[in-house]
Amino acid sequence: MNFVPRYLGRGSWLARRDPRLLVVGLVCFVFAAIQVWDIRLMLVLVAIAFAWYRSARIPFGEVRRLWVFAIAFVSLLVVMNGVIASGRVQQVPGDLVHLYGYLPVVGTPVSAESIVFAATQFLRFIAMIAMGFPLAFAIDPGAFGVTFARLGVPYRFAFAVDLTWRFIPSFAADFRTTIDAQRVRGLDLSPTGRNPIANLARQVPVVVPTVVNAITGAEDTIDAMDLRAFGTGKRTWLHELRFDRTDRIVLVAFAALLIGATIAAWTTSSALLWVPPFMIPG
């Protein structure tokens, strides 16, 4: 699977925005979303997130497998959470639970509330992912460092973000080469049984060479950075960030969303679970 960030949204409306807006917008959105438990409001947030995502014009074919993985991962997370929490849900007005029955084997109670709770959680995560995708695919790869530096992050850390973005493709390429090198030795990496430890152990021939190569390669990279005076004094950035009028308007909108969600959480029932009437038995 190709997890490598690429500039797929190049030229889109979102890619033309100041990259700081994408970071700050995501932060505002996440803090707004975690305060909302009313599924009707969550659907509104989902709509906002996908409108944002759509404005990045990321070709779906390029990220289809990534979406499949994200949805599968979130689904697993939500289901596991439901099972581990034994069907107990918070944010229920008056502790009223409408029980449908119990899951076989594990005996977890299933109620209208636990289903709505899981659905709201699922929607929240998916909305956050939709908001986050443009960070990987709609920011000029050369602008990551300056983006975080201009947000007040120390420049060494900011450049570490830049460097991570730069080396993910190299790491992925090394990983693929190592997989191929072991496949020609007869290694089959597909899971063969239910034992997760055994399945994990079968990844060792791929993981060890990749990590060793990454570590030895990092020494060269550190040398190369030292030799070009990295971290020795005041730094400038080639990439110029411009926060224009549109950026300011969108930023105000995100700030309003966060403030609105916070106020609503204190003054309305938006922070409580809402169960559609048709799901309540009898």
Next chain:
Amino acid sequence: MGEPVVEITDLTFRYRRASEPALRDLTVSVDPGEILLVAGPSGCGKSTLIRAMNGLIPHSYPGELTGTVRIAGGLTTEQRLRDISLHVGTVLQDPARQIVGATVEAELAFGPENLGTPRSEMRERISQVATAAGIEDLLGRETAALSGGERQLLAMAGILMLRPRLYVVDEPLANLDPLTAARLLGTLRRLADEGHAVVIVEHRVEEALDLHPDRVLYLEEGRVRYLGDVVGFLAIADPDAVKLPFEVVLDRVRRGAHVEAAGGAVSPRDGSRSDEDAGGQPPRLEFRGVRAGYDGREVLHGIDAKLGAREVVAVLGPNGSGKTTLFRTAMRLMDPSEGAVLVDGRPATERTVAQLATTFGFVFQSPSQMLFARTVREELEFGPRNLKRDVASFDRIVDDALRRTGLDDLEDVRERPPLTLSFGQQKRLALAIALALAPPTLMLDEPSAGQDHRTARRFMRELLTIPGLESVYLVTHDVDLALAHASRILLFRAGEIVADGSPAEVIEDEDRWTSCNLRVTSLMRANAGMRGSSHRFLDAEALAVLIRGREGVAAAVDDPGVSQQEG
């Protein structure tokens, strides 16, 4: 000449955990406008010298240092790396590790950004440097998408941005096809002509001599074996250790020097063509209209070729022309988008990658990409274990693979951790790993990469005499190695085969040869001159011995009296 840019006096350096110094009593200086070529076998101290010149020693590599290193008059021990970097620019051997910018512009700007250069000045410099380095067409691209050759040029350009007085370049030709290498050398020559000092470390001495270096520093075991002009260097250099022009090797043989002659085109089999295999057997590997590529970009454009079960085939061509992709489709590491690959007459798709590994032993360019086990024994047992071979046979398989690759000479090699072996030994271990599955054919990706001349020659010579091996297919940039060892050459250009034949046939058309970014070497010319008397390409040492032998015979015929007296 003004004040030396770098001045090293009586330098001895021992790394903190090493028992022996990597450099001993080294004294050398480089003046503005001078090119110093540094040569020597692996482990001779070249990398340590570079680190001493650019300040990484002592700032990043602690150890015991005596003597002095002055850059632009100041001691490196008393300057910060930031100050040294204003004078010394270094291009490391592997550009993929050196490039830290995600885009070409970001990479070019990295150094000036660290030095606090104003944005407008950086933009101006990027434009100038891109033109000077011939990489204008790369601007706007992401560095992850560049080819190896493009990365090498970009790494060089990144250093040009700093406008240093001294350029230190570590084996810049290692991953480049000969024409791209010539382009890079041209840039270095121009810098020297403009008054910059250049220090170039290179195994490929014959190509590096095109730079017309002013002096050569030849190191052996950390000591200066020679420091002086090129003529003097060629008179003393060991042809086994560094690759010298053929005329020099011949001259040395004429003067009675002993060289390790491989005996010519050492092919395990006698180069029978695929379509002429005895008994009407199908070819070992056949490509029928194969098209393949990556991420929607087609790399192979309809390849048709048959590779025989008993021949040595070398695939040559420019960086990114599809040579390695060809082998990857054969191993089913990627499937063709069109066409078919047949192995021993049957579609490759009928077999898994693991099953194909019993026919083709695939040896990757870098052995570290596969080594993971705790011991050499476990490493060698891994393949047979995956293929569910009889456990009782493992000892025999391990012994056999170690013996066939000459690794059994190493003390207690079976229980050694693979990563403690030297690079050359790891390379042989990778070969042993492939042989452990008893394939009749080997596929090698850049077998000489990362090895010095002596080790690379020895590796090929030993490989081609491995018992039981029927055929070898290899991809390489080393033209002389390919011509001297292969019975057949496939010449690639832009994903198509533009020539297929014996070495003599393929190099006949010099325009076609150079259009594939390949260089006409002195050995090629010398072999061409021998055509008629020798049908096979010989490596430099074997050809020199042959010529010397014939000259001796001719002299004896001209003057039989002398011959009898000598006898």
